[in-house]
Amino acid sequence: MSYDIAVLGAGPAGLAAATRAAQLGAHVVLLDEQEHPGGQIYRNVDVASGMQQRVLGADYTAGRQLTDAFRQSGAVYYPGCTIWDVTRDGQVTFSEAGKAQQIKASHLILATGATERPMPLPGWTLPGVMTAGAAQILMKSGGLVAQDAVLIGSGPLLYLLAAQMISAGSKPAALIETQARADLWSARANIPGALRGWPYLAKGAAMLARIKLAGVSRFTAAHDVALIGEDHVTAVRFSCDGKPQEIAAETVLLHHGVVPNTQMSRALRLDHDYDQTQRCFVPKVNAMGVSSHPSISIAGDGAGIGGAKVAALSGEIAAFGAAQTLGLISDAEALAAPLQKKRAKELAVRPFLDRAYPPFEQCLRPANETIICRCEEVTAGDIRRFAELGCKGPNQAKAFGRAGMGPCQGRFCGLTVTEILAQETGQTQIETGALRIRSPLKPVTLGELAAYSPDREN
Numbered sequence: 001m002s003y004d005i006a007v008l009g010a011g012p013a014g015l016a017a018a019t020r021a022a023q024l025g026a027h028v029v030l031l032d033e034q035e036h037p038g039g040q041i042y043r044n045v046d047v048a049s050g051m052q053q054r055v056l057g058a059d060y061t062a063g064r065q066l067t068d069a070f071r072q073s074g075a076v077y078y079p080g081c082t083i084w085d086v087t088r089d090g091q092v093t094f095s096e097a098g099k100a101q102q103i104k105a106s107h108l109i110l111a112t113g114a115t116e117r118p119m120p121l122p123g124w125t126l127p128g129v130m131t132a133g134a135a136q137i138l139m140k141s142g143g144l145v146a147q148d149a150v151l152i153g154s155g156p157l158l159y160l161l162a163a164q165m166i167s168a169g170s171k172p173a174a175l176i177e178t179q180a181r182a183d184l185w186s187a188r189a190n191i192p193g194a195l196r197g198w199p200y201l202a203k204g205a206a207m208l209a210r211i212k213l214a215g216v217s218r219f220t221a222a223h224d225v226a227l228i229g230e231d232h233v234t235a236v237r238f239s240c241d242g243k244p245q246e247i248a249a250e251t252v253l254l255h256h257g258v259v260p261n262t263q264m265s266r267a268l269r270l271d272h273d274y275d276q277t278q279r280c281f282v283p284k285v286n287a288m289g290v291s292s293h294p295s296i297s298i299a300g301d302g303a304g305i306g307g308a309k310v311a312a313l314s315g316e317i318a319a320f321g322a323a324q325t326l327g328l329i330s331d332a333e334a335l336a337a338p339l340q341k342k343r344a345k346e347l348a349v350r351p352f353l354d355r356a357y358p359p360f361e362q363c364l365r366p367a368n369e370t371i372i373c374r375c376e377e378v379t380a381g382d383i384r385r386f387a388e389l390g391c392k393g394p395n396q397a398k399a400f401g402r403a404g405m406g407p408c409q410g411r412f413c414g415l416t417v418t419e420i421l422a423q424e425t426g427q428t429q430i431e432t433g434a435l436r437i438r439s440p441l442k443p444v445t446l447g448e449l450a451a452y453s454p455d456r457e458n
């Protein structure tokens with residue numbers, strides 16, 4: 001089946017892009033591996049129970065506006081489709097209900113969002129330890145709330161999860177924050193700009209007040225964090241204000257920010273930059289969201305972290321750009337201009353947040369014995385040893401010791417491997433490079449391949 005535009009990912013960016021593109025007269029398909037539209041922030045919003053809506057709050061239920069508009073747009077929707085191959089000429093291969101299938105489109109809009117930054121700490125692979133995002137996915141998809149969890153890391157999403165757990169009647173046992181006091185101090189220069197995005201600051205202050213009122217033990221500027229346990233996590237050890245601390249814990253939730261999910265943009269060999277503040281790779285896009293390939297646009301957090309409102313605005317802007325490429329409209333820049341202005345306003349708070357909540361230094365320079373590649377059990381010490389032997393980049397490190405060769409294709413270790421090699425070799429992160437991503441982007445079974453049909457039927 002052929003389309004004008006295939007939008008990959010049904011979060012706020014993908015929903016807004018597909019809706020606007022269909023309204024402009026394009027034949028559009030939207031694919032996502034989830035069974036319901038919404039992406040990370042609005043996961044399952046159409047089917048959430050009254051209790052889930054109450055616990056997750058108005059910022060969550062706001063997603064309904066996007067899903068409603070999408071359903072009325074006339075765009076074709078393929079839920080439950082895990083995309084595992086994309087080519088520069090617009091061929092998209094995916095698995096749906098145990099069967100590999102393909103569609104083709106003249107223009108691709110990648111809207112695959114963000115992933116949580118890996119947080120390699122001693123003991124982070126122990127059962128009982130997971131990411132804060134994973135805990136939130138359980139809340140949104142299964143109504144399950146972690147009990148007596150210890151939250152470790154930094155950033156707005158960690159506060160949000162703590163506030164949502166409090167609303168669900170299961171307040172965290174402790175919140176251990178890793179940003180240093182100097183980070184907040186250095187971010188003061190960005191406060192005037194951030195005031196343009198004051199609703200975000202107000203929300204942050206309200207969440208902190210909620211956490212305080214609920215009596216959650218809060219530790220700030222924590223360092224030397226380790227998760228203790230033999231076959232399950234039992235405690236968290238860390239230092240704070242010059243004192244060693246230990247807290248018993250059976251569930252630990254880690255988070256120190258989100259980074260663009262670049263698996264598809266990398267597989268497509270698009271150009272990327274490196275963001276020194278966020279310490280991550282970001283695909284290069286122009287003001288209309290077009291990447292280094294003219295028939296591929298990128299919208300939402302996958303093109304740089306901005307949050308849900310920015311994602312929706314950039315999705316709409318990308319739709320205008322794609323429609324112009326296809327000859328459906330000729331005034332894309334003029335139509336996008338008011339949206340770009342709104343997007344700039346929504347982004348005003350980001351420099352402050354990025355400086356106030358930087359990635360945790362201990363995780364950027366993990367101790368030698370800390371596991372970096374979870375799939376292949378490669379440690380930070382192994383990566384340093386490879387560097388000593390002359391290894392200069394993550395693709396060589398893969399050949400030296402299998403880091404990034406497992407089923408996650410480097411999603412959990414790629415950034416850390418680049419970071420450690422850059423430190424050891426003295427190269428920049430761009431010179432060090434990123435893992436070369438190849439199909440299949442997600443694990444695919446032989447049965448799915450055997451059931452392959454070249455064209456989806458509808």
Ligand SMILES: Cc1cc2nc3c(=O)[nH]c(=O)nc-3n(C[C@H](O)[C@H](O)[C@H](O)COP(=O)(O)OP(=O)(O)OC[C@H]3O[C@@H](n4cnc5c(N)ncnc54)[C@H](O)[C@@H]3O)c2cc1C
Nearest residue numbers: 009011012013033039040041083112113133300301307308
């Ligand atoms: C775990 C997690 C939880 C978050 N929770 C919140 C929150 O509660 N509040 C908040 O303000 N921000 C949250 N964020 C930040 C959030 O990413 C953005 O604010 C917003 O959702 C970005 O929208 P997006 O459309 O760019 O991407 P997303 O909303 O992430 O949507 C991307 C979509 O692409 C799909 N996708 C990705 N790869 C594939 C593939 N190979 N095949 C098929 N489909 C694919 C995903 O299933 C997803 O639906 C969260 C981020 C993460 C990583």
